[in-house]
Amino acid sequence: DTEVTQTPKHLVMGMTNKKSLKCEQHMGHRAMYWYKQKAKKPPELMFVYSYEKLSINESVPSRFSPECPNSSLLNLHLHALQPEDSALYLCASSYSSSNEKLFFGSGTQLSVL
Amino acid sequence: DAKTTQPPSMDCAEGRAANLPCNHSTISGNEYVYWYRQIHSQGPQYIIHGLKNNETNEMASLIITEDRKSSTLILPHATLRDTAVYYCITNSGGSNYKLTFGKGTLLTVNP
Secondary structure, three states: OOOEEEEOOEEEEOOOOEEEEEEEEOOOOOEEEEEEEOOOOOOEEEEEEEOOEEEEEOOOOOOEEEEEEEOOEEEEEEEOOOHHHOEEEEEEEEOOOOOOOOEEOOOEEEEEO | OOOOEOOOEEEEEOOOOEEEEEEOOOOOOOOEEEEEEEOOOOOOEEEEEEOOOOEEOOOOEEEEOOOOOEEEEEEOOOOHHHOEEEEEEEEOOOOOOOOOOOOOEEEEEEO
16 A cells, blocks of 8 residues: 545635644555645645654644644644635655655645635 | 756657756755656655666656756656656755755646
8 A cells, every 4th residue: 555545635614613634644654744735836845743753843833733643644733724724735654754755645625715 | 955947847749758857056965866746636746866876767767967967857758647747856865854846847748
């Protein structure tokens, strides 16, 4: 199994809502990542988890809260988002945080109204 | 990490080789060159990487110049499904590895 699975594929939420994005991999990878991609722009790194611990936070606003319950799962909790947070959110994993080959999911397309 | 420069777009005829250039003139000795691609509405996909020597796998070939200041990704027989944005990235790896995407090249394969 070489897949990174993200759910849901699409999400529409209001600015007062709380929602979560989920990501799962069963490749035994110990590093997991969240990226944000606006339309017609390259992906931008948000967070990196290594061995279930947060190792990189790219100065992401606190309304985005990552969580790594175990080595196979990665969540992104969303609260009080703004319309400009509408984007494609991509999850990725790699064997370790020093490994160059990242496997990406297909993303969650988020719309904030 | 070194800055990379890629043409914003390229066209290629189906069945022909697609040669995608990347300039990384400030690359340092321990930085690798990676290529990823992103097909519309999908996540990026790893293609290939290299340090000094040319590399080939089932997807593509990577040619790195001797001075390592530029490289070329070669798709030997492009198909319509190869239409995507191709990203050239340099990174030294190591702990807390960060993959930083530039603007990439939109390759359009035409029938």
